[in-house]
Amino acid sequence: CFKMQEAAEHNMKMHPMWQGPLTVPGGDHQSPIDIVVRKSVFDSELKPLVIDYDPKTCQQIWNNGYSFLVEYDDTTDKSTLKGGPLQDTYRLCQFHFHWGESNAWGSEHTVDRRLFPAELHLVHWNSDKYSLFEEAVMEENGLAVIGVFLKVGKRHEGLQKLVDALPAIRHKSSVVEFNRFDAACLLPTNTDDYWTYHGSLTTPPLTESVSWIVMKQHIEVSHDQLAVFRSLLFTSAEEEVQKSMVNNFRVQQSLCGRTVRSSFT
């Protein structure tokens, strides 16, 4: 809806992160996109995803001034993603969310233009080819991001541990220790059905290094749990004017002839 677009564009302009180059010169593989279901192409070669996360590698949760990130120790192949459209092994480095000021919008991807109140991103980098996330970010096939849509419904028990930690990181740059969180509890029960396409980071540097894997099945969280996401602030404790962390999503980008493949018919 226009209001949503307006909110996102306002954020786009206002947020410091967006003061940099807004587009990748000649970027025609940008994200997010609208997934047009009837135009996606079933690919029988797509394998099931192999997701193997070790809760012991969970380190901290922090507010980076645009979202909140749960970061993992990615110095070894302990929490990995492989299979699906991927040729190599990818290491989980962090997960975060994007959400709206209302339940009417907030996701980055849409399905047949349908908006969800929020979207989870599990960010992985190719540890077969690169030795650091920062390196992989700049390379084709450097990253793999799993996207999971959130819908408002019953309370998500696994998410509650994370929600309880948010008041401690209300302001930008605040960090708290966060251990033994099993990111796999945030995945839908069915991870065999997904769409996949080649795209980009949805925040600067917007590099086109991402194999996107968007789950068909959403997860449910409660209204109150989402409300705690919205109690976070974009601003640091010192700033006079405090701004609620909401509408932290990028507007949709054109497909530019790309094909979205599906792992299911």
Ligand SMILES: O=C1NC(=O)[C@@H](c2ccccc2)S1
């Ligand atoms: O999926 C994505 N969501 C974001 O906020 C982008 C990003 C940018 C840098 C690091 C990790 C993720 S890419």
Ligand SMILES: [Zn+2]
């Ligand atoms: Zn994201």
